[in-house]
Each structure stands twice: as C-alpha cells, then as structure tokens.
Amino acid sequence: MKILVTGSNGFMGKNLIAELKNQTGHEIYEFDRETSKVRLANYCKDAEFVFHLAGVNRPENTEEFMEGNFGFTSELLDLLKQANNTCPIMLSSSIQAELDNPYGESKRAGEELLKSYQKDTGSKVYIYRFANLYGKWSRPNYNTVVATFCYKIARGEEVSINDSSASIDFCYIDDVVNELLKCLNGSPSLKDGFGFVPEIDSLTIGELKDLIVSFKESRQTLSLPKLDCRIEKNLYSTYLSFLPENQFSYPLKMNVDNRGSFTEFLRTPDRGQVSVNISKPGITKGNHWHHTKNEKFLVVSGTGVIRFRKIDSDEVIEYFISGEKLEVVDIPVGYTHNIENLGESDMVTLMWVNEPFDPENPDTYYVEV
Structure with a gap:
C-alpha cells in the first residue's frame, strides 16, 4: 500500500515506520515539519491510507496547540478533498481530549473536524485517544514521564515528584504499533466510537520511579527485572534505550x-x-x-x-x-x-x-x- 504518515519524525511515527519497513511491499510517504507542503499535496493524491500522527505537545505558547492540532488537520483534510481521495484516515488523539485545557481542546477540535470530514466524504475514520505512551525513541521532558525518568535516572540526575501515589495508565509503543497495523488491515479495536489499544498497565508515579531506579542498580545487584510482568519487561527495554552511549558496558566483580x-x-x-x-x-x-x-x-x-x-x-x-x-x-x-x-x-x-x-x-x- 501507499501509506502517508504525518509526524514521521516523532516518537510514534518513527516506531510505526520502522515496522512498516519491516513489512515488504509498502510505499511510505513520510511527512514532518521539514517536508514541503507541495510534496504533502502530492502525497495526498496517491495515499491509500493516512496515519495522521503529527501534533503539538509542548508549544512555546498555548495558541500553537490549536494551530498544530486543529489547523494542520484542517489543511491535511483539504488537500485530500482537493485530490478526491477518500482513503481511510487514522488520527492520533489523546485521553486529554476529555479535559478542558488548551491541549485537550485542540485535540477535541481535531477529532470533531475528522468526524465532519467522514460525514462529508464517506471516508473511513479511526480516532485513537492514547494514554501515556512510552518506549524507545521517545523524548525526555517532552513525550512522557517515562522518558524523562529513564533519561535522568540513567545519568544519576534527580527526578522530582509532586504526588508519588498518583496512578497513571501506560501504553507501550510496540502495542500501539501492533494496533495501528490492525487498523491498517481493517480490523481496529473499537470501543464507544474510538480506537483503543487493549494492552494498558497502571503504576503510581512512585512505583515507576522505584522500578527505574532498580534497573540502574541492577548493574551492582546483578538482578534481572520480573520479565513475566509485561510493564516491568517493557519498562526495562525502554530504560536501556536511554543509556548514555559511553555507558553500555559495566564491569563484574x-x-x-x-x-x-x-x-x-x-x-x-x-x-x-x-x-x-x-x-x-x-x-x-x-x-x-x-x-x-x-x-x-x-x-x-x-x-x-x-x-x-x-x-x-x-x-x-x-x-x-x-x-x-x-x-x-x-x-x-x-x-x-x-x-x-x-x-x-x-x-x-x-x-x-x-x-x-x-x-x-x-x-x-x-x-x-
């Protein structure tokens, strides 16, 4: 298939494209901030499926939320309409779309835009409200608390916690990619009108910190994490991806x-x-x-x-x-x-x-x- 991925250089985009490339036969159109809009227009003419992953998480001012999460979505849909392309579209939204904050409002606006587009064109639309995603190639101090904790703890830096008892739902990037491939193949997981990733795990912030600290200490204790526990196994893999490149090895006694x-x-x-x-x-x-x-x-x-x-x-x-x-x-x-x-x-x-x-x-x- 000819597949357009917006936000191709982001956390989710990199992981999705890497797996799509593992599957032979796909032609992938990658779009990010550096790609020209002329090229995007050409992509919109030929695409047979669109993964719309581009968005704004941490802008310098709140107005950029609406510009990045609503404005660009509107621009993308207009280009598809001009090309008379009614291919399926998957939108990466957030559980914060349920909240009344600038980020949530911009995500919700993007969702409503896509729903209207579906009514106007008959295109298949899949909206995913993702929980807190984590995994390799995420960015510390940007994508997720997991990335921030892994990066800082691996380097011996302190991490600050406001409420260690606060519980968070986490979703691993490999599970996200597997779900997106199901969506591409026409069999997404759906609930209450939204796509979802079935594999969700919960931890408190304190538990998350303690686990990641134990990963760092494992070089001295020589202990392995509980690999039969899904989130512990996945967090350990994520932690290793944040090791400083001059610290991949460690001595034994x-x-x-x-x-x-x-x-x-x-x-x-x-x-x-x-x-x-x-x-x-x-x-x-x-x-x-x-x-x-x-x-x-x-x-x-x-x-x-x-x-x-x-x-x-x-x-x-x-x-x-x-x-x-x-x-x-x-x-x-x-x-x-x-x-x-x-x-x-x-x-x-x-x-x-x-x-x-x-x-x-x-x-x-x-x-x-």
Whole structure:
C-alpha cells in the first residue's frame, strides 16, 4: 500500500515506520515539519491510507496547540478533498481530549473536524485517544514521564515528584504499533466510537520511579527485572534505550585466585543465578554436595571432566566435557562433585544454579569425590 504518515519524525511515527519497513511491499510517504507542503499535496493524491500522527505537545505558547492540532488537520483534510481521495484516515488523539485545557481542546477540535470530514466524504475514520505512551525513541521532558525518568535516572540526575501515589495508565509503543497495523488491515479495536489499544498497565508515579531506579542498580545487584510482568519487561527495554552511549558496558566483580576465577553474571529471585568459572590447567574445583541446590554446567572453552559420587557410595561417575562439543551437565542433589581442567589452556564453564547464593544458608557441604 501507499501509506502517508504525518509526524514521521516523532516518537510514534518513527516506531510505526520502522515496522512498516519491516513489512515488504509498502510505499511510505513520510511527512514532518521539514517536508514541503507541495510534496504533502502530492502525497495526498496517491495515499491509500493516512496515519495522521503529527501534533503539538509542548508549544512555546498555548495558541500553537490549536494551530498544530486543529489547523494542520484542517489543511491535511483539504488537500485530500482537493485530490478526491477518500482513503481511510487514522488520527492520533489523546485521553486529554476529555479535559478542558488548551491541549485537550485542540485535540477535541481535531477529532470533531475528522468526524465532519467522514460525514462529508464517506471516508473511513479511526480516532485513537492514547494514554501515556512510552518506549524507545521517545523524548525526555517532552513525550512522557517515562522518558524523562529513564533519561535522568540513567545519568544519576534527580527526578522530582509532586504526588508519588498518583496512578497513571501506560501504553507501550510496540502495542500501539501492533494496533495501528490492525487498523491498517481493517480490523481496529473499537470501543464507544474510538480506537483503543487493549494492552494498558497502571503504576503510581512512585512505583515507576522505584522500578527505574532498580534497573540502574541492577548493574551492582546483578538482578534481572520480573520479565513475566509485561510493564516491568517493557519498562526495562525502554530504560536501556536511554543509556548514555559511553555507558553500555559495566564491569563484574571477578573472584580471582591461583586456581582461576569465579564471576557472578546474573541473579534472579525465582530463576536462579548465572556465573562464569575459569579453571587453570590441572586445577580441580568443587568437591562438595547440596541438599536442594542444583546446578547446570556448560563448558564453552577447553576440556575437562566432571566427577560425581553419591555420598553413601564408593562409585565415581565421570563425564568428559569440551568446548568443541557443547553439552549441558546436570548436577543432581545428593552427589558430591568436582570439575577438573584436563587441557593445557584455561577452561571456561558457564554455571547456572537454581537459587542465588545465600551466605546464611549456603547448602554446600565439603566432601571429596
């Protein structure tokens, strides 16, 4: 399809266009503040669908609300009428259209204009009143509180909160894009005459701040967010998109001795802990067993052997492992075990354990294999 996207350089426009480009076959007409009105008129002649996302959020004076959100919409519809183009139009409005403030009034005026256009032309019109959108490519101090918090907290700046108990509905940009693609294909989600995004999550401002602070602190705690919680998963992805470009990496604490090193990488409250173990040639590590704690070992470089012995038996079981053939070895409870480097270079082993290490309850008992 030939698709016109106004506001193409904005937060929603960038994300929508990126996904439209992932789908082959579309010809996308991008319009933003820098695009000439002559080109817009040509776009309006050929467009088979219009995503009208352009608007004004934070102008220098309140008069610009009506000019940007009503005036430009009127201009766009006039160009479509002149071209006798009755293609479907999707309008990006806001939940603030229900409020009596300059921004809400300008959004509501744009909606009414589109409804009148539908009556006059018979064009299909879809009006979406979006909640607080968030995600990658949003602008701090402009689009959303999420962008502002992510940007400032990632840089160690203070964020100010007037009412930490105030609850806000949030809508993730990927869910918005998925809904807009449904609209493009003629199957929008509709309620009370408006399009809507079904996936909405609520948080208080205090909860939002605490979550984003925990993302920053996770580099020290090595903890991961709860990825089975939709908003926490999406907020973490958003936070990472705001990292300063010279701070993508962070060091880990390596516990080093003459045997090699042991470095914790990630930990979770419910999915265990991941570490990297490096053993020098000829070195044996382990010789202990657990009641409940269980592990998985994966040698990714070097060669060695993992030995097991049930603590009430004399039989020793051996598993030879190598980075040349990736193979996971389960470490069952009740077996004392060790791992020995049989090669001439360092042996690197990824180790997963079902619970983060707790020095108050280590569940680790020394017994030679």
